[in-house]
Amino acid sequence: MLAYITKIKEISDRLLKEQKVDLIIGFRKGTIPMMNEPCFAKTASDVKNLVWDSNCGINLANYLTNRKEKIGVIAKGCDARNIVTHILENKISREQLVIIGVPCKGMIDRRKVSAASGCEVAEVLEKPDGIVVKGPGVEKTIKKVDVLQDNCAICIHRNPVISDEMVADPVEEQKGVDRYEDVRRVEAMSPEEKWKYFEELLSPCIRCYACRNACPLCYCPTCFVDESKPQWVGKTLDPIDTRTFHFLRAYHCAGRCTDCGSCVRACPMGIDVRAFTKKLEKDALEFFGWEAGMSLNERPTLDTFKPDDPDHLIK
Amino acid sequence: MEYAQAVPLKYAINPDECIYLQKGKCGNCKDVCPADAIDYEQKEIRKTINVGSIILSSGFTPFDPSKFDNYQYAMYPNVVTSMEFERILSASGPTHGHVLTRPKSSKKKDAENVKTPKKIAWLQCVGSRDMNRCDNAHCSSVCCMYAIKEAVIAKEHVGDDLDCTIFFMDMRTHGKDFERYYDAAREKHGIRFERSRIHTITEVPGTKDLSVRYANEKGELRNEVFDMIVLSIGLESSKQNIELANKLGLDLTPQNFCKTSTFEPVATSREGIFVCGAFQGPKDIPQSVVDASAAAEAAGAILAQARNTLTRSPEVVPETNVIGERPRIGVFVCRCGSNIAGIVDVLAVAEYASKLPYVEFSTDNLYACSQDTQDNMVQLIKEKNLNRIVVAACTPKTHEPLFQETLLNSGLNKYLFEMANIRNHDSWVHKNNPELATKKAKDLVRSAVSKVALAAPLAEAELEVNQTAMVIGGGISGITTAKSLAMQGFRTHLIERSGQLGGQALNLYHTSSNEDVQEKLSAMIQDIERNKKITIHLNTELSSVEGFVGNFKTTLSSKKKKKVLEHGVAVIATGAVPFQPDEYCFGQDSRIITSLDLDKKFMTNDPMLQDLVNAVFIQCVGSREPDRPYCSRVCCTHSVHNALELKKRNPKMNVYILYRDIRTYGEREILYKEARAAGVIFIRYSVNQKPGVVLSDGKILVTATDHVLGRLVEIEADLLTLASSIVPYKDEKLAKFFKVPMNDDGFFVERHAKLGPVEFATAGVFLCGLAHYPKPIDESIAQGQAAASRAVTLLSQKTIHTSGTVAKVNPAICSSCGVCLSICPYSAPSYLDEKARMFRGKAQINPVLCKGCGLCVASCRSGALHLQGFDNDQIFSQIYALSEAG
Amino acid sequence: MSDWEPKIVSFLCNWCSYGAADLTGVSRMQYPPNIRIVRIPCTGRMSPKFALAALREGADAVWVSG
Structure with missing residues (x-):
């Protein structure tokens, strides 16, 4: 990690100095533990504030939308895939970007850390042998694998698919991961069980739209939830409206979602929003052999029609 | 009313059956008709109309099998004709689509014994290919395909355990995609095909089940009982057709179809009178539709000068502006x-x-x-x-x-x-x-x-039509189309990739009706070279196409230069090429040649033809194979005709044709008959047991299993002609230029297989010739004329209107994500370019290209796209309205 | 519950299924009157939002055909 940040700063400094970019989008320390925040570094002193550790889960592709400058962007595996989608969907052009690729071994889930430490977390340090959590009168070392974000634990694209500079050699990709165990469990449920499952899943939702705001795919000038003519979805906390919002948002992500986990990370109520997008991500893979953001040469799978597309799913 | 699809869909009184008209009593219909539409006073009225041309489309009559005592059609309730079976399968038919036995019986006792059949047989060639019991020597061309279709649908209706058997002589699935259908019927649907002509049907005593006795392919005698037998009856000319032809002084063929020639396939023997459909010869729907358009073209060409002289324009009422008004x-x-x-x-x-x-x-x-x-x-x-x-x-x-x-x-x-x-x-x-x-x-x-x-008044885009046509491909179809368009008065550009007009026809000797192809072809070429309305571009290909119906801009490139051609319509007549065989020792001996090589030998009077002892033809070389699962349609007739030509030149020559099914459809069957009479020997082989060809000591040894003797025969061939298939160019570039689809084989896909055989779904683009599917010269010419005819319906208008129900973008909320551009099959969306005053990079819809399907609207996440006439708020209001309690 | 009747909202493609529903009428085939048809120009026009709206408005089933 220390090596990463040194290299990130070195590259950022160089790019700014050589005026190859107008700004660097990366992370700096947040005001509370485990909450690094995105930052736009435009000067050498800004660069000094850049950090890299296992709390950089926010997807930085989200900050590229419709920007006009030349940008150096720090990109993990998932960020890079979303940058590809952003380029394909005309949210930014490839020429505007210098992608600083960061091989990633997963980000930690602050809720899991809190739960594992059993106290209010005051400070978190990453050591080679684990994560050291300090709280009032407590100091505890936790294994990183135990507190990884759910999506990171099953990630199979840890290395950026696209980059101009790399801060380190690629890390080994995880092999033999069962990515969809949870989706299959829901699929196997009876309609009544499913109904109950989703009812409980969404019951805490307060319709704050944090999941939408954190998602790099949600960049429409006017989101369907904000439109009133026609009113696609009611604006109340009625469970039907809430469900409609989540279903439709998931559909908008179908064939485009990279399972970056930003939505779950952003949710203040701790809802596993990925339960929706992941099913569609699985279907895109199984029906169309498609993983989003892997290539600049192909539009997202649902944007195209091929005569040999499977049709059993609509019968 | 004879058909539910009758046009106009109005009832008429049959005066022969009407009690009121016959006896002056009844009048019930007049009493009950609420519209007061019954008028008993209407009488036949004779009218004289002055016309410039006449088109005969008087069709055919189904063969009546009641005269065959061996099939007992009139007596046995479970023997039905294929036409009757069509009605049985129809949801609007007498049994509402349920397949039941004894459909013809009105006896009460029978009604109790009606059951769902478990075994149905189709007997092919009833009233076709038969000179013994009727005078129809011709093949009716359509029955093999409809029998397969009926069997497949019967299984759909009754269930998969229905046992369907088709008894046939040669399976003739020579139409586009027909061979695939035949393969699927056999392999996927489990329909049994028995190569045997059934002599007699008898009833099993005490039941109404039907027993047939036949020899199967191996020569074994079999008895089999069926619940129902369908007679696949043929097509013949009606008495009325023959009378009509006599009245008009038209020549008929020996089979009583209207006589036409290969090079004028819809012209009768009398000038100004044209024919289309099954009166010209037995044919299926697509061919009839092609003929109809061709006849319209031929009839129109001689009347081109009189176009619009008798038309009247309706008065246009000015539109009231209702925008902003409360709905009333x-x-x-x-x-x-x-x-x-x-x-x-x-x-x-x-x-x-x-x-x-x-x-x-x-x-x-x-x-x-x-x-x-x-x-x-x-x-x-x-x-x-x-x-x-x-x-x-x-x-x-x-x-x-x-x-x-x-x-x-x-x-x-x-x-x-x-x-x-x-x-x-x-x-x-x-x-x-x-x-x-x-x-x-x-x-x-x-x-x-x-x-x-919520409806708003919608505008229809009006666009001017550039009244120039471009025909791509200077083969016989393209030449025909260009000539037809020019005769109709339109400027036409004919594009040919090679340095010479004529295409594949340049390689052909005689047509199956013995017309000299080269003589006719050079006359056609001279004709269009002289025509001032036609510009011929040789050695020219297309390098780009822009625009849309009425306003295409095509860049042509020839060796040195590029030029841009503006045109209103395009006709694709790019043809196909002969397959170069990869089997039967082709290329290893100069005496092993293709059908076209043999034509060349005929044309040059090659002396080697005189001294042949044994000439052998092998059919289906490269056709009906896994790689090319289609029939090339022309090769059987071609080989049979060439076999006859060899026999004519040297009657002592032994001529063998090794075939899988002889597909001399329609009146071409007569040639097959002649060939057998002339002593040409036909030996059938199956695709699993193809003939063997070996070169040994300078000899060509051909081996095949004789299907009659069941023994291996060896022929020392002095000439081996391979009837190689016709393969399309698979011109992906052209397909992309005009946004037209291609099938798996590489032939272009027309708008509708039956009803739109010469046009594409893309407006303003038409299709003819071998690029559509293999076909002989007469059909290519008819299709060329038909393509011109369809093109003229567009070209003869100065402006055209598009639909108002098209998509529209609200650029303010467009996110420029490009889904609409990617998903639209018609390329209607594009981005506003850098020169746009506002909303650069946002999507816009070209209303001319938009077909109003709404794909883009449903795919637009931002809600920026609207389908006018089916807008989101309209569909939502419909949904909401449905839920309100009434 | 024995006399419960489902409410079905169907979205039919103008070019095929809507025509088929017309033909059903021409053929005088009979079916229960629980179904309400909304004509759409093509099933490509169908949006998940319509299905959800219909369900929300009390439909027991949504049928899309084309």
Whole structure:
């Protein structure tokens, strides 16, 4: 990690100095533990504030939308895939970007850390042998694998698919991961069980739209939830409206979602929003052999029609 | 009324059966007709019309098998004709699509024994290819395919365990995609094909089951019992057709079809009289449709100068501006005689409608579509100042245009209209439930009212048509199209990739009716070279195509230069090439040649032809194989004709044709008969056991298993002709230029396999010749004429209107994500370019290219796209209206 | 519950299924009157939002055909 940040700063400094970019989008320390925040570094002193550790889960592709400058962007595996989608969907052009690729071994889930430490977390340090959590009168070392974000634990694209500079050699990709165990469990449920499952899943939702705001795919000038003519979805906390919002948002992500986990990370109520997008991500893979953001040469799978597309799913 | 699809769909009285007309009594129909439409006084009226040309499309008559005592069609209730079986399969037929035995019996005892059949057989060639018991030597061309279709559908209706067997002589699936259908019927649907001609059908004593005795392919005698037997009856000319031809002084063929020539396939022997469809010869629907367009072209060409001299333009009523007005909806509920009113309480529906929001006026009509109601509607719209109209009646698919016309006549934009389908979707399908049907009618009216309230007047884009045509491909079809278009008075550019016109026809010797191809072809070429309206571009290919119907811009590139051609329509006639065989030692001996090589030898009078002892033909070389699962259609006739030519040159020569099925369809069958009479020896082989060819000591040894003797025969061939298949160019570039589809084999895919055989779904682009599918010269010429005919319907208009129900972008909320550009099959969306004053990079829709399917609208996450006429708020309001309690 | 009748909202493609529903009428085939048809120009026009709206408005089933 220390090596990463040194290299990130070195590259950022160089790019700014050589005026190859107008700004660097990366992370700096947040005001509370485990909450690094995105930052736009435009000067050498800004660069000094850049950090890299296992709390950089926010997807930085989200900050590229419709920007006009030349940008150096720090990109993990998932960020890079979303940058590809952003380029394909005309949210930014490839020429505007210098992608600083960061091989990633997963980000930690602050809720899991809190739960594992059993106290209010005051400070978190990453050591080679684990994560050291300090709280009032407590100091505890936790294994990183135990507190990884759910999506990171099953990630199979840890290395950026696209980059101009790399801060380190690629890390080994995880092999033999069962990515969809949870989706299959829901699929196997009876309609009544499913109904109950989703009812409980969404019951805490307060319709704050944090999941939408954190998602790099949600960049429409006017989101369907904000439109009133026609009113696609009611604006109340009625469970039907809430469900409609989540279903439709998931559909908008179908064939485009990279399972970056930003939505779950952003949710203040701790809802596993990925339960929706992941099913569609699985279907895109199984029906169309498609993983989003892997290539600049192909539009997202649902944007195209091929005569040999499977049709059993609509019968 | 003879057919449910009759046009016009009106009843007529058969005077021979009418009691009133015959005996002066009855008159019931007059009493009950609510429209007062019965007029017994109508008499036959003779009219004289002056016309410039006549087209005969008087069709065929199905062969009547009752004269065959061996099939006992008239006696046995379970022997039916294929035409009767079509009706049995039809949902609107006598059994509502249920396949049941004893369909012909009216006896009560039989009715009790009606059952669902377990085994059905089809007997092919009943009344075709038969000179013994009837005089029809020709093949009827369509029966093999319809028998397979009937068997497949019968299995769909009855269930997969229905046992279907087709007894045939040669399976003739020579049409486009037909061979695939045959393969699927055999392999996927499990339909059994028995190569055997059944001599006699007998009833199993004590039952109505049918027993047949036949020899199977191996020569073994079999007895088999079926529940039902379908006679695949052939096509023949009716007596009336023959009388008509005699009256008009037209020549007929020996089979009594109208005589035409290869190079003028729709011209009869009398100038100005043309023929199309099955009166010209037995043929299927696509070929008949091609003929019809070709005949229209031929008839029109000689009348081109008189075009529009007898037409009158209707008066145009200026459109009232209703934008910003509160909706004032008029609802007209149709009784449709008793079709609707017999079930649905129409008065209650009209009364209900009058209380719906924005409804200003509602009424019921006996027939909303009748002329007096239409006139009345125009009056009411003006009187009550209505600005939106709902007609609750039948289906918009047939009647929307009629009512839209009425709106136009009253000065309303035709898109301020909606229909509620309370007949086809209601009264007709819920006849035992009047109460709920009435409730449903109210729901449908409410839904339509809520939708029309949101309707806005829509503009139709008008675009000028560049009255120039471009024909791509200078083969026989392209030449024909270019000539036809020029004769109709349109400037035509003919593009040919090689340095010479003529295409594959340059390689052909004689047609199957012995016309000299080279002589005719050079006359055709001279003809178009002299025509001032035609510009010929040799050694030229297309490098790009821009634009759309009426306004194409094509860049042509020849060796040195590029030039841009502006044209209104394009005809693709790019042809195909002969397959170069990769088997049977082809290329290893100069005496192993293709059919076209043999034609060349005929043309040059190659002396080697004189001294041949044994000449062998092998059919289906490269066709009907896994790599090319289609029949090349022309090769059987070609080889049979060439075999006869060899026999003519040297009657002592032994000529062998090794074949899988002889497919001399239609009147080409006569050639096959002649060939057998001339001593040509036909040996059948199967695809699993192909003939062997070995070169040994300078000899060509051909081995095959004789299907009659079951023994291996060896022939020392002095000449081995391989009937190689026809393969398309697979011109992906051209397909992309014009956004037209191609099938797996590489042939272009027409708009509709049956009803649109010479045009593409892309407006303004047409198709003919081998690029569509393998076909002989007469069919290529007919298709060339047909393509011209369809193109003229566009070219003869100065401007065309597109539909108003097209997509539109609200650029302010467009996110430029590009889904619409990617997903549209018609390339209608694009980005506003850098030069745009506002909204650069946002999507826009070209209304001319948009077909109004709504794919982009449904795919647009930002909600920036709207489908006018089917907009989101309209569909939502329909959904909401449906849920409101009535 | 024995006399419960489902409410079905169907979205039919103008070019095929809507025409088929017309033909059903022409053929006088009978079916229960629980179904309400919304004509759409092509099933490509169908949006998940319509299905959800219909369900929300009390439909027990949504049928899309084309």
